[in-house]
Amino acid sequence: MRAFVKSILVSFCTTPPQVRRAATGTDIFEENHNRAHARYGPFVFMNWTTYLEKTAGRKHSPILEKALSYVHTGHRALDLGSGAGNDARFLIGKGFMVDAVDSNPESQRFLLPEVDFVQSTFDTYMFPLERYDLINAQLALPFNSPETFNDMFEKLTKSLKCGGIFAGQFFGLKDAWAERGKITVHTHEEIHSLLQAYEVHLCKEEYTRKGTVQNGDKVWHIFHVIAERRT
């Protein structure tokens, strides 16, 4: 157990990027891949409706809660990948007007009636210009395909007011799902390049082995980001 805890490596983006290899990563990837393939067939990444049912009623994201302390321009939020609505519910409770986007239409069933829901993929969503004080995207953007990711993120950025806050995650190269074509992964330099228009308040790298909602443990390589639009 102690050895496992030690294997949880957390560092900050301000430190030089390091490539760490998890000896078990490939095995876990294979296990997950085979299980998911057996359940859902080829090319289907995950059953998002099962995900909704399993995560309904969970606590909101701690990164979102931390991000709220940086929001100073107003109370209009966009929740990208709204899932079971746990973050949207938290934001409504904090007095935000919330728009939500998810490719799964079932997400709307889990949202409070005050939330304005649009069924869309991130890359086809018509981001309104300079509308939001906060854009929340917890464990969501990496499921956008690599081909459209940069264009989508540029539109996301322009949808924030100047001084607005982005809170969300990017996946790193060592994530066990990185080998799947539809997932977008980034190096720490690429993340900083994407965030050129921002002042970065938090960029915390997490490299660990822990559970997934549907397919057992996997190696996670995630960058948790809170950033403020400057230009």
Ligand SMILES: C[S@@+](CC[C@H](N)C(=O)[O-])C[C@H]1O[C@@H](n2cnc3c(N)ncnc32)[C@H](O)[C@@H]1O
């Ligand atoms: C891992 S879940 C995260 C849900 C929620 N943010 C949370 O933290 O519990 C990813 C969510 O993004 C949605 N999603 C996946 N790929 C998407 C895409 N390309 N465009 C829009 N939504 C997508 C899924 O339906 C799912 O609700």
